[in-house]
Amino acid sequence: MRIAVDAMGGDSGVGTVAAGVARFLRENSEDVEVVLVGDEERIRRELAAYGSLGPRLAVEHASEEIQMEEHGAAASRRKRDSSIARGLQLHKQGKADAFVSAGNTSAVVAASLLVLGRLPGVRRPAIAAFVPNEKDGFVLLDIGATKDCRPTDLVQFAHMGAVYAEKILGRENPRVGLLNIGEEATKGNDLTREAFPLLEKSRLRFTGNVEAVGMFKGEVDVAVCDGFVGNVVLKFAEGLVAMILGFLKEEIARHPTAKIGAALLKPTLSHLKDQLSYEQYGGAPLLGIDGVCIISHGRSSSLAIANAVRTASRFVRYDISREIAKRTRAYDEVAVE
Amino acid sequence: MRIAVDAMGGDSGVGTVAAGVARFLRENSEDVEVVLVGDEERIRRELAAYGSLGPRLAVEHASEEIQMEEHGAAASRRKRDSSIARGLQLHKQGKADAFVSAGNTSAVVAASLLVLGRLPGVRRPAIAAFVPNEKDGFVLLDIGATKDCRPTDLVQFAHMGAVYAEKILGRENPRVGLLNIGEEATKGNDLTREAFPLLEKSRLRFTGNVEAVGMFKGEVDVAVCDGFVGNVVLKFAEGLVAMILGFLKEEIARHPTAKIGAALLKPTLSHLKDQLSYEQYGGAPLLGIDGVCIISHGRSSSLAIANAVRTASRFVRYDISREIAKRTRAYDEVAVE
Structure with missing residues (x-):
């Protein structure tokens, strides 16, 4: 299993996300890999502090970054190569099984709808x-x-x-x-x-x-x-x-x-x-989209990031999206107005 | 100045309201009188514990009582002689300058609209x-x-x-x-x-x-x-x-x-x-109605009741309703849709 993590998200920058991912990799011996998405140079610089993290970590470059105070929907349409868009595309293409971000929440929601789309029968997504x-x-x-x-x-x-x-x-x-x-x-x-x-x-x-x-x-x-x-x-x-x-x-x-x-x-x-x-509690899942997307608090510490990655892995393991799709389809008589 | 107080309101009964009013009368030497509205026999029994509270206290009998869990609007239409309706009528008739209740909030709101009505230009009341x-x-x-x-x-x-x-x-x-x-x-x-x-x-x-x-x-x-x-x-x-x-x-x-x-x-x-x-903080005023009505928390202690009566006296003194009417009239272009 492979989790894409937005390296540019969160108020405290790349360093905190890198620290969280390092923490996750060290504390979890399971078969979960992480790909950090964002400015490759900055990511590599931050990762240097942690020595070798082994083959379970990869870096994917994204040339743009959506700021916390930007208008989410507009920014996610404009910045096609943001770390958020790139991470979600990896997920869409099957190169990652989930996406985790502590970035601009409304940008993550808008980009998830754009890139992954909604599950059949679901009218609107929800963050839980x-x-x-x-x-x-x-x-x-x-x-x-x-x-x-x-x-x-x-x-x-x-x-x-x-x-x-x-x-x-x-x-x-x-x-x-x-x-x-x-x-x-x-x-x-x-x-x-x-x-x-x-x-x-x-x-x-x-x-x-x-x-x-x-x-x-x-x-x-x-x-x-x-x-x-x-x-x-x-x-x-x-x-x-x-x-x-x-x-x-x-x-x-x-x-x-x-x-x-x-x-x-x-x-x-x-x-x-x-x-x-x-x-x-490791991040809040965005439910109702066709994939796994975990939104972490903007003020996330490295512990919060590590827990968000763990939460993502559990949502993948239990195939939550498919289960939701099954139920919303089964009960979609309710969803028709 | 005279404040009508709902003796039957609140989760902890007549005793607590009576204690609150006794406390208010003892601690405030000002020119504020109180009339306790509700089951006269029960009120007198509870008041006995406080000895003479002087000529600043009166009791007004009301034969009905609205329970906390009743549907507010329906109960206030049905029970015409509830302590809430009677207290508000005293206010409407000028026999009291304000009304205080720790009773069923939606009943107090509905009865206030029924008995006192809204200020000119105000579409909906608000509790502050x-x-x-x-x-x-x-x-x-x-x-x-x-x-x-x-x-x-x-x-x-x-x-x-x-x-x-x-x-x-x-x-x-x-x-x-x-x-x-x-x-x-x-x-x-x-x-x-x-x-x-x-x-x-x-x-x-x-x-x-x-x-x-x-x-x-x-x-x-x-x-x-x-x-x-x-x-x-x-x-x-x-x-x-x-x-x-x-x-x-x-x-x-x-x-x-x-x-x-x-x-x-x-x-x-x-x-x-x-x-x-x-x-x-002594109760929350219901604003936008043509009068002074202070709603106290259902779990009000005697201190909370005493403070709610004090708040009522200040709303009367500063003539808040007239001030609101002046401003909502002055700005009523905004209120027209």
């Missing part, structure tokens, strides 16, 4: 995040690929999320909830009210509306929402956690006793930080 | 929350009154939020942001993309799209979004904070050193909890 909670965590989707959804899109997302939960997380007959602001079927906005009966009719194990508190208590394995809502809540949570940690740090620095307390609490706090950190 | 951040906090609206919004609704919300920020929080020429998933004008969903140019044309100090991180850093005084998004993010944040605190508690109980650390950190943690707690 694994979110930790009091139990074993759950899948939240869409977190940003499709900002304006039709009710049937949410049903397709639910099927995709269920495949993820079942095949990757090992949840048998996963419970699917509709992210909402109340438990009754009549609650919510037009979108959720129309999606509710469609989800009830689906062959999924639909457990009804789920509120945030229920998600954190572990009431569902999959929660569906439109990509605007999913993106906003995740970023809100991120901002809040950052604020809480910053506030704690400041308060602790101010009080000598608190400083001792914090030192004693350090293992606990760092365990908490690990639990909440996206780094551990 | 004060949210703490790294600076002085900001106003987020709508957090649940209007789940499906038109672009012009967001413009009206922005005006209402600006009045709140200016008159109540003392922010001169408040900065208004559009809650979004990216900073560029082209980011977001159909609603935010259409609202953006309208906000630019408005006479508000519109600072563009704002992401969660920016809100927590203090980049805006007011952030606008539709009521579905606002409600989901607040509940998500609440669920997350509860999970973090629960996790910390569990970990601390497990490790003796951590236990000592936690004891030393206690003042810091309780200060943090205070900073984040809605109790401190």
Whole structure:
């Protein structure tokens, strides 16, 4: 198996991606090869620090680079030889089995649609995040690929999320909830009210509306929402956690006793930080496209990159795309409006 | 000035509301009277614990009660003598200057529209929350009154939020942001993309799209979004904070050193909890209606109730509704589609 990795993606540059890939290759003795895609000279320079990484690593040159702040769709149409486009082409041509990028998310989504296309029967793709909670965590989707959804899109997302939960997380007959602001079927906005009966009719194990508190208590394995809502809540949570940690740090620095307390609490706090950190969860799959594409956080560390490559290998191994295609085809009566 | 308070509202019953009102009356020597609305017998029984609260407290009997889990709009049409309807009628008749409830939010919104009506020129009401951040906090609206919004609704919300920020929080020429998933004008969903140019044309100090991180850093005084998004993010944040605190508690109980650390950190943690707690911020005003209605959290403690009554008195004092009516009238060209 061979995973193409966007070397130019992410806020912290080629060095971090190279470090992540080196880490993955060292820690995983499996039969997974990596091809780093991007500015070959810069990649080779960064790789020099790691000595020989063996025959499992290759480099593929791409002459262009899409910046984080560029308009994703426009840039992916204009820059035909970007690391993103080139990596996806390797996948399309069968020279790679998956693509991983910590780059401009909307460029990755647009280029994936352009190069790989959608699975038959799928109207819109979705990005699925694994979110930790009091139990074993759950899948939240869409977190940003499709900002304006039709009710049937949410049903397709639910099927995709269920495949993820079942095949990757090992949840048998996963419970699917509709992210909402109340438990009754009549609650919510037009979108959720129309999606509710469609989800009830689906062959999924639909457990009804789920509120945030229920998600954190572990009431569902999959929660569906439109990509605007999913993106906003995740970023809100991120901002809040950052604020809480910053506030704690400041308060602790101010009080000598608190400083001792914090030192004693350090293992606990760092365990908490690990639990909440996206780094551990290794990237979010873009589901509904004809291939495997894993999107890693723009602020990915080398650990996050290594975990994203591992996630990609598992999506290839369990043939998630084919499973999604099977289900969306089987249930495509729902998808026809 | 006289504030009508729904005695039957909130998850923890008449006792908590009575305690909150007693607390308010004791701590505030100002010229504010309170009338508790609901089951007179139960109210008097609960009030007995507080001895004489003087002539500033009255009780108004209401024979019905709307439960937290009832369908708000239906219940408020059916139960004409609920504590909510009766309290709002007192306000409408001029026998009270404001109404405060920790009851069923959608019932309070529906009854307010029914009894008080909207301000001239306002199409939809919005509930505004004060949210703490790294600076002085900001106003987020709508957090649940209007789940499906038109672009012009967001413009009206922005005006209402600006009045709140200016008159109540003392922010001169408040900065208004559009809650979004990216900073560029082209980011977001159909609603935010259409609202953006309208906000630019408005006479508000519109600072563009704002992401969660920016809100927590203090980049805006007011952030606008539709009521579905606002409600989901607040509940998500609440669920997350509860999970973090629960996790910390569990970990601390497990490790003796951590236990000592936690004891030393206690003042810091309780200060943090205070900073984040809605109790401190005293209820969220329902804006755009012809009157003053403050909605308190369903899980309100007596402190939260006392602060909600204080908030109501400030909204009356600064005549916020008239100020909103003035501005939405002045800018009603925007409100016409």
